[in-house]
Every structure is written in C-alpha cells, then in structure tokens.
Amino acid sequence: MITNDIEIRNLTELLKKRNLNxxxxxxxxxxxxxxxxxxxxxLLLAARAAIKIGAGKVxxxxxxxxxxxxxxxxxxxxxxRTAYNLLKVDDITRIHTWVIGCGMGKNHQSINILNxxxxxxxxxxxxLDADALNIIAQNNLNLQxxxxxxxxxxxxxxxxxxxxxxxxxxxxxxxxxxxxLTKKYNSWTILKGYxxxxxxxxxxxxxxxxxxxxxxxxxxxxxxxxxxxSLLTQSISIEQALPGAVWLHGAAAEYLAxxxxxxxxxxxxELPEAARKIRNQLCYN
Numbered sequence: 043m044i045t046n047d048i049e050i051r052n053l054t055e056l057l058k059k060r061n062l063n064x065x066x067x068x069x070x071x072x073x074x075x076x077x078x079x080x081x082x083x084x085l086l087l088a089a090r091a092a093i094k095i096g097a098g099k100v101x102x103x104x105x106x107x108x109x110x111x112x113x114x115x116x117x118x119x120x121x122x123r124t125a126y127n128l129l130k131v132d133d134i135t136r137i138h139t140w141v142i143g144c145g146m147g148k149n150h151q152s153i154n155i156l157n158x159x160x161x162x163x164x165x166x167x168x169x170l171d172a173d174a175l176n177i178i179a180q181n182n183l184n185l186q187x188x189x190x191x192x193x194x195x196x197x198x199x200x201x202x203x204x205x206x207x208x209x210x211x212x213x214x215x216x217x218x219x220x221x222x223l224t225k226k227y228n229s230w231t232i233l234k235g236y237x238x239x240x241x242x243x244x245x246x247x248x249x250x251x252x253x254x255x256x257x258x259x260x261x262x263x264x265x266x267x268x269x270x271x272s273l274l275t276q277s278i279s280i281e282q283a284l285p286g287a288v289w290l291h292g293a294a295a296e297y298l299a300x301x302x303x304x305x306x307x308x309x310x311x312e313l314p315e316a317a318r319k320i321r322n323q324l325c326y327n
Contacts, residue, residue, distance in 0.1 A: 043217075043221070043245045043246070043247060044246045044247065045217070045247040045248075045249065046247070046248055046249070047248070047249055047250075047251050048240070048248050048249065048250045048251070048252075048285040048288060048289050049289075050289055050293075050324070052285075053282050053285065053286045053289060054282070055278045055279060055282040055283075055286070056273070056278065056282060056286040056289075056290075056321070056324070057324050057325055058325065059325050059326060060325075065098075066098035066099060067098060068098065069096055069097055069098035069275070069276045069277075070097055070098050070099075070138040070139060070274075070275030070276050070277065071097070071098060071099040071100075071101065071136055071137050071138055071275065072092050072097045072099070072100050072101070072137065072138065072139045072140070072141065072271050072272060072275040073101045073102075073103060073128055073133070073134075073137040073139070073140045073141075074088050074089050074092065074100065074101070074102050074103065074140070074141045074142075074144065074268065074271065075103040075105065075125045075128065075129075075140070075141070075142045075143070075146060075155065075159065076088065076103075076104075076105060076141075076142065076143055076144035076145045076146040076172070076173070076264075077102075077104040077105060077106070077110075077144070077145050077146065078104075078105045078106065078145060078146055078147030078149070078152060078173075079106060079110075079147070081144075081145030081146070081147065082104065082110055082145065083145065083261065084144040084145025084172065084261060084264045085102060085104065085144050085145050085146075085264075086102070086114055086116075086117070086120075087144070087261045087264040087265050087268065087310050087311060088141055088144040088171075088264045088265065088267050088268030088271075089102045089114075089117070089120050089268060090114075090116070090117045090120070090268070090311070090314050091264075091265040091266075091267075091268030091269050091272065091313065091314040091317070092141070092268040092269070092271055092272035092275075093117065093119055093120065093272070094314040094315060094317070094318045095268070095269050095272040095273065095287075095290070095314065095317060095318065095321065096272060096273075096276055096318075096321070097271075097272040097275050097276060098275070098276075099121070100119070100120050100121065101120075101121045101123070101128055101133065101137065102114075102120050102121060102122045102123070102128075103123055103124060103125035103126075103127065103128030103129070104122070104123075104124055104125060105124075105125045105146045105147060105151060105152050105155050106124060107124065108124065109122050109123060109124055125146075125155045125159075126155070126158075129155070129158055129159060129162055134162060134163060137166070138166065138167070138274075138275045139166060139167040139168075139169070139271045139272075139274045139275035140159065140163060140166060140167065140168045140169065140271070141168075141169040141171065141267050141268060141270070141271040142156060142159055142168060142169070142170055142171070142174045143156075143170055143171040143172040143173050143174025143175060143267070144171055144172050144173075144264040144267055144268075145172065145173065145264070146172070146173045146174060147173055148173055148176055148177055148180065152173065152177065153177055153181065156174055156177050156178075156183075157183075160183075160185070160188060160190075163190055164189050164190065165189050165190065166190050166191070167190065167191050167193065167271070167274045167275075167280070168188075168190045168191070168192050168193070169193045169195060169267055169270050169271045169274075170192060170193065170194045170195070170229075171194075171195045171263065171264070171267040172200075172263065172264070172267070175194060175195075175196050175200045175203070175204060176200065176203060178204065178227075179200070179203035179204045179206075180203075185227045185228055185229065186227075186228045188228065191230070191280065192227060192228065192229035192230070193229060193230045193231075193232065193270060193274075193280075193284065194223060194227055194229045194230070194231050194232070195231075195232045195234060195263065195266065195267055195270065196223070196231075196232075196233060196234065197233075197234045197235060197263060198212045198213055198216075198233070198234075198235050201219055201223060201233055204223060204226070204227070205219065205222055205223065205226070212233075213235075216233055216235070216237070216239055217239060217241075217247055219233060220233040220239045220241035220247065221241055221245050221247075223241070224241045224242070224243060224245065228243070229243070230242055230243065230280065230284060232266075232270070232284060232288065234263060234266070237249050237250060237251065238250040238253070238288050238292075240284050240285050240288060242281070248285045248288075250285075250288045250289065250292055252289060252292035252293055252295075252296055253291070253292030253295050253296065254292075254295050254296060254299050254304070254305045255305045255306075256295045256298065256299055256304035256305030256306070256307075256308030257291070257292070257295050257305075257308075259308060259309060259310060260310065261309070261310030261311070262291075262295075262310045262313065264310065265291065265310050265313045265314060266287060266288070266291045268314075269287040269290060269291060269314075269317065270283065270284060270287040272287075273286055273287050290317045290320060290321060291313065291317065293316075293317070293320050294313045294314075294316035294317040294320060295308065295313065295316075297316045297319065297320055298312055298313070298316050
C-alpha cells in the first residue's frame with residue numbers, strides 16, 4: 043500500500059490546454075441517471091457540474107416515467123430524457139461514461155433501472171453514487187463480474203451500509219475501509235469526508251488535504267460525482283481523473299471561501315462555476 047497526498051502538480055493531464063483544432067466529440071458524452079420525484083435537483087447538480095468541467099455532451103436520464111421538464115433553463119445545453127430512454131441501445135453506444143445514483147431513489151423502479159444499467163452497459167466507466175450505493179447495499183448486489191470499470195463514491199454512512207458495519211468503524215480506520223470497499227466491489231473507491239480518500243484496485247491510496255466545511259451541505263456529493271464522470275469522459279486517465287476531481291472539488295470550496303462566499307452558507311450549485319474558473323486558470327495562465 044502506497045499513501046500520498048493529492049497534489050495539483052502531479053495531475054498533469056488536468057493541466058493540458060486544448061488543441062485549437064477540436065470539437066465536442068473530442069471531449070466525450072456522459073450519461074447521468076437519477077432524479078426521482080422530489081430529487082430532481084440532485085441529478086441536475088451532477089449534470090451541470092459535468093458540463094462546466096468540460097464534458098462534450100451531457101445526457102440526463104430521470105428515474106421517472108416521464109421527464110419532469112423538457113429543458114433545464116439554467117443549463118439548456120443538457121439533454122433531458124427518462125432513464126429508460128437513455129438506456130436504449132442507440133444511446134448506450136454513444137455514451138462513454140456513466141454516473142448513476144444522484145437522487146435516483148430506492149423504489150422498485152429505481153432498482154430495476156440500476157439493474158438494467160449494470161447489465162446493459164459494457165466496458166465503460168460507471169460512477170456509482172448516493173442511492174445507487176444504497177440499493178447495492180440493501181439488495182446485496184454482486185458487482186464482481188461486471189465488465190465495466192466501477193467507481194464507488196460513498197460518504198461514511200453509505201460505506202458502513204456497504205460493509206455491513208457502523209459509521210464509527212468506518213471513521214476509525216478510513217484507509218482500511220476504502221481498501222475493503224475496493225476489494226468487495228471490484229472497484230475504485232472514493233471515500234468522501236474530511237480527508238477524502240481515493241483507493242485504486244491495487245490499493246494505492248491518495249488523500250486529499252484541501253477543501254473546507256462549506257462542503258458539508260446538501261448536493262456537494264452530486265457535484266463531485268458529475269465532476270468525476272466529466273473528467274473520465276474527456277479521456278483523462280482514471281489515475282488522474284479521480285484525484286483530479288477530488289482536488290478541484292476542494293479547491294472550488296476554497297476559492298468560494300476566499301472570495302467571501304463561505305464556508306458558512308456555501309451551496310453545491312456554486313461549486314461548478316468556481317471549479318471551471320480554477321481549471322481554466324491552471325491551464326491558460
């Protein structure tokens with residue numbers, strides 16, 4: 043096991059300028075599934091983060107029978123549909139990376155959608171967050187045979203559900219918990235919280251040291267999930283995309299606090315714009 047801090051100087055792929063001769067297809071298409079009744083905001087937070095961090099196209103699938111609205115007027119570039127429509131064969135073939143779980147709910151329909159996604163998607167990146175993790179824990183879903191590269195992003199309580207233990211046990215040895223999660227689910231693991239941990243399948247551990255208490259508010263995890271998926275779909279290697287998203291997420295919180303927008307009262311919807319500014323400053327200044 044190797045343990046290092048996440049440092050921007052090591053995230054060279056995140057710092058590259060874009061070629062002048064380029065188009066949206068060079069930066070991937072991401073599919074994001076979630077947003078059950080009353081939780082639509084979680085899905086939109088993830089989707090808005092994905093596009094502002096640089097994804098070429100963002101397709102959004104609500105875990106409802108019909109889309110609650112046809113356009114996101116704050117981010118009209120997002121393409122909205124139902125999760126079932128998003129999982130049709132023609133859509134699957136043009137999506138490079140998936141984020142599943144943000145506000146998706148735990149009802150029978152959500153369980154069916156998650157099972158359908160896991161079974162139909164092949165050889166892609168899948169970021170599993172929030173209710174997707176709760177469904178996996180409650181239904182003892184086995185992910186060991188998946189052909190996809192899985193990334194799970196639990197907070198401590200979700201991690202405890204996945205490992206069938208207590209939150210106190212997770213927090214008493216966070217690195218060991220991340221290693222156990224990675225082994226159990228044949229995945230990469232991002233264990234969120236103070237000093238967020240990134241664990242690879244080879245048990246290489248990276249630990250974040252940035253961020254602030256402003257991230258302790260609703261929706262910030264959805265933003266992180268969208269950022270992770272966005273960097274992956276831009277063909278940034280997983281070894282750099284995961285710590286890169288964690289670093290940017292924390293740096294965005296610090297930027298807002300340093301500009302008198304937190305940490306108290308900081309909101310998740312403020313993070314994508316701050317993260318976009320930081321990434322562009324790093325690449326072009």
